[in-house]
Amino acid sequence: MSYKTELSSLEVLASSLPFRLDEAERVNEAFSSYMSSGLKQQKVLIDLWTYCFVRRYFLIKFLKETAFRSSELDHIVEKTYQKVERSRGGIDSYDRYAQWVSVVCRNTYINFVTRRHSITGLEHLPSDPPDVPSKNDLEDNVAGVHVALVRATESLPEFLQPTARMKFIEGLSYEEISRIIGKRVPTVRSYIHKICARFRKDQALRAWAVQIFEND
Secondary structure (H helix, E strand, O other): OOHHHHHHHHHHHHOOOOOOOOOHHHHHHHHHHHHHHOOHHHHHHHHHHHHHHHHHHHHHHHHHOOOOOHHHHHHHHHHHHHHHHHHHHHOOOHHHHHHHHHHHHHHHHHHHHHHHHHHHHHOOOOOOOOOOOOOOOOHHHHHHHHHHHHHHHHOOOOOOHHHHHHHHHOOOOHHHHHHHHOOOHHHHHHHHHHHHHHHOOOOOOHHHHHHHHOOO
């Protein structure tokens, strides 16, 4: 099954939820209710949302990186889901569960990419040392760029933050963002234009502006 086909199947599964995957406020309300009551039915709902959100996050990432293997996808999804399930009872704010899961996904992905690059680099030694990476190579500086994007996104007006996160952190298309936030594609493009204008003024992102925003 291709990643795109699996993503479509996942959306069908997620449609059984009483809220969309990116409706953070409603997800947080459901999680707070579950943590207060401990009802099994609510746990099933939270587990389903968590699985769908985590798998969709990594499916989107793997769609953009053809060098990643499907076995790696299964491993990272399982690892992330287990980490969330094991640790969610200890989070400080139940009304931030959706945001917390998103951060766990991002951090796990950064660690995965960083470790994978290190292993790939070792495969060239000792007879064939890898080329010295370019200072502005996005792949070699993925962690730093990611952190800068997250911080810049959090500094945006609240109505722009979901679009910025989905476009520049999760890598969703205009059409996908349009469907999730319930706005027409021209409106999404207008939002992204505003976001890019702000991001280009961000000191931490200036060096990456050409590569990140070249098509926006």
